[in-house]
Amino acid sequence: MNVLGVETSCDETSVSVVRDGNVVLANEVLSQIDIHKAYGGVVPEIASREHIKGITYVFDQAIKNANLNYEDIDLIAVTKGPGLIGSLLIGINAAKVISLNYNIPIIGVHHISGHIYANYIEQGMEFPLLALVVSGGHTELILMKEHFSFIKLGETQDDAVGEAYDKIARVLGLGYPGGPVVDRLAGSGVDNLNFPRPMIQSGDFNFSFSGLKSHVINTHHNMKQRNIAINIDDFCASFQEAVTDVLVEKTIQAKNKFKVKQVIVAGGVAANSGLRKKMKEKITDIPVFFPKMKFCTDNAAMIGAAGYFQYKKYGKADDLYINGYSRLDLE
Amino acid sequence: MKKSLKRLAIDTATKYIYLALLIDDKEVASIYQVGDNDHSVTILPLLEKLLDDAKITLKDIDEIIIGIGPGSYTGVRIGVTVGKMIGYLNNISVFQVSSLALIASSSKKNKILSLIDARRNNAFMAYFNQQKNTLEYIKNDTLENIESFQQNINEKYEIVEYGKPNIKKIIKSNLLVKVEDIHKLTPNYLRITEAERNLEK
Numbered sequence: 001m002n003v004l005g006v007e008t009s010c011d012e013t014s015v016s017v018v019r020d021g022n023v024v025l026a027n028e029v030l031s032q033i034d035i036h037k038a039y040g041g042v043v044p045e046i047a048s049r050e051h052i053k054g055i056t057y058v059f060d061q062a063i064k065n066a067n068l069n070y071e072d073i074d075l076i077a078v079t080k081g082p083g084l085i086g087s088l089l090i091g092i093n094a095a096k097v098i099s100l101n102y103n104i105p106i107i108g109v110h111h112i113s114g115h116i117y118a119n120y121i122e123q124g125m126e127f128p129l130l131a132l133v134v135s136g137g138h139t140e141l142i143l144m145k146e147h148f149s150f151i152k153l154g155e156t157q158d159d160a161v162g163e164a165y166d167k168i169a170r171v172l173g174l175g176y177p178g179g180p181v182v183d184r185l186a187g188s189g190v191d192n193l194n195f196p197r198p199m200i201q202s203g204d205f206n207f208s209f210s211g212l213k214s215h216v217i218n219t220h221h222n223m224k225q226r227n228i229a230i231n232i233d234d235f236c237a238s239f240q241e242a243v244t245d246v247l248v249e250k251t252i253q254a255k256n257k258f259k260v261k262q263v264i265v266a267g268g269v270a271a272n273s274g275l276r277k278k279m280k281e282k283i284t285d286i287p288v289f290f291p292k293m294k295f296c297t298d299n300a301a302m303i304g305a306a307g308y309f310q311y312k313k314y315g316k317a318d319d320l321y322i323n324g325y326s327r328l329d330l331e
Numbered sequence: 332m333k334k335s336l337k338r339l340a341i342d343t344a345t346k347y348i349y350l351a352l353l354i355d356d357k358e359v360a361s362i363y364q365v366g367d368n369d370h371s372v373t374i375l376p377l378l379e380k381l382l383d384d385a386k387i388t389l390k391d392i393d394e395i396i397i398g399i400g401p402g403s404y405t406g407v408r409i410g411v412t413v414g415k416m417i418g419y420l421n422n423i424s425v426f427q428v429s430s431l432a433l434i435a436s437s438s439k440k441n442k443i444l445s446l447i448d449a450r451r452n453n454a455f456m457a458y459f460n461q462q463k464n465t466l467e468y469i470k471n472d473t474l475e476n477i478e479s480f481q482q483n484i485n486e487k488y489e490i491v492e493y494g495k496p497n498i499k500k501i502i503k504s505n506l507l508v509k510v511e512d513i514h515k516l517t518p519n520y521l522r523i524t525e526a527e528r529n530l531e532k
């Protein structure tokens with residue numbers, strides 16, 4: 001089954017063709033990251049304007065690179081949320097036109113299910129599994145007992161982990177997007193600032209990063225005021241160690257409680273090298289999987305993979321009334 | 332028998348959604364209805380119904396006319412996305428037209444001020460002359476203070492803020508502009524974003 005995946009929930013215009021949930025025939029991504037850099041974050045109106053500029057071109061590249069015609073597509077899977085509403089609506093309406101034009105069934109897919117299924121593309125899945133979803137908008141632990149069944153065990157009570165990274169990077173003057181830079185600098189720093197590990201022993205599977213974020217910002221501010229030399233690398237290392245300690249510890253607690261067969265990490269922060277290293281070091285009894293780097297950030301291949309399993313599970317498509325949602329529950 | 336020319340017109344720059352189907356210069360079906368910020372939900376189902384009623388499919392369309400704004404940013408992007416995709420998928424001729432011209436075409440008056448409210452006493456506006464059903468620009472699409480735009484007009488005119496477009500009038504006019512590269516088609520916003528303005532300061 002050839003699935004045409006469409007993803008425009010944030011600042012990437014992406015179209016893919018994925019066969020049977022794991023054979024990626026094409027995955028075109030038009031990234032706007034260089035445009036939004038000047039603003040220190042994604043500007044929704046600019047994102048929408050860029051999506052509409054690139055939309056037909058990205059479709060054209062995807063279908064050509066897959067070496068197919070639209071007539072060969074069996075299903076269209078498009079991100080319906082959560083995300084920036086103006087951006088979502090461009091992908092959704094473009095996808096609906098293809099559905100009507102070629103009479104191809106269409107389904108609306110949850111963005112996070114896409115991030116989770118990015119792992120299926122290369123590694124497959126064995127149930128029950130535990131998914132740690134970490135990105136600029138999400139921090140949650142999800143239990144899957146079978147394909148396309150999501151039980152949310154816990155989530156962040158305030159900031160998402162990627163959001164905390166971006167804010168710390170801004171305070172340290174490292175620019176946007178902050179995650180990759182903090183991660184890189186942390187590699188050559190030492191964890192010597194004793195930042196707190198919030199909620200690490202809270203007994204549930206929830207997270208909180210806003211307190212840690214404030215603590216880090218205050219520490220930075222106080223050191224500057226007292227003219228104490230600030231080693232940026234150590235700052236990054238101390239922050240990253242605190243964050244990854246919490247993420248890994250909570251994952252281990254959930255893994256043990258639900259006796260899962262594998263752990264998968266999904267979302268943009270899954271690209272973080274400190275998190276990858278610590279997860280693999282601390283969890284050795286079952287496999288821990290991370291998507292390939294190109295499937296960590298937003299892309300349509302993951303939507304094509306998730307859409308395939310969503311369609312298989314429910315056996316029916318949506319209709320042309322699909323809407324976009326800035327907020328949307330996964331379960 | 333000569334094949335008939337089938338044209339589709341789309342505009343979603345205002346709170347009204349507009350779809351029309353023309354066969355050989357004759358409007359055979361059209362929809363002009365007010366929406367509640369839901370053009371994104373309704374446009375494809377309405378389009379499907381329009382085509383079904385006429386017993387044709389999207390693939391039968393030979394030409395498409397797209398209202399490219401100015402107007403509501405989110406709104407105009409819906410129609411332009413849909414029109415752009417139809418043009419691209421079927422490799423057909425695409426024409427763009429000002430959404431203000433579409434509004435003006437609904438009027439029968441000689442002098443027409445077409446206006447889409449943009450809040451804070453500003454509006455997207457254009458000023459048209461109409462003789463014997465032929466519509467032409469006097470003042471091009473602009474975004475400015477409503478009063479100051481009006482002060483520069485010293486004759487009797489009608490203000491038109493909505494109205495079902497007279498698409499036959501539009502296709503006879505010089506107001507349609509052929510789109511040479513479908514991939515480059517974007518709405519006419521008439522204004523850079525607030526973030527870009529702040530950055531320039």
Ligand SMILES: [Zn+2]
Nearest residue numbers: 111135268298
């Ligand atoms: Zn994402």
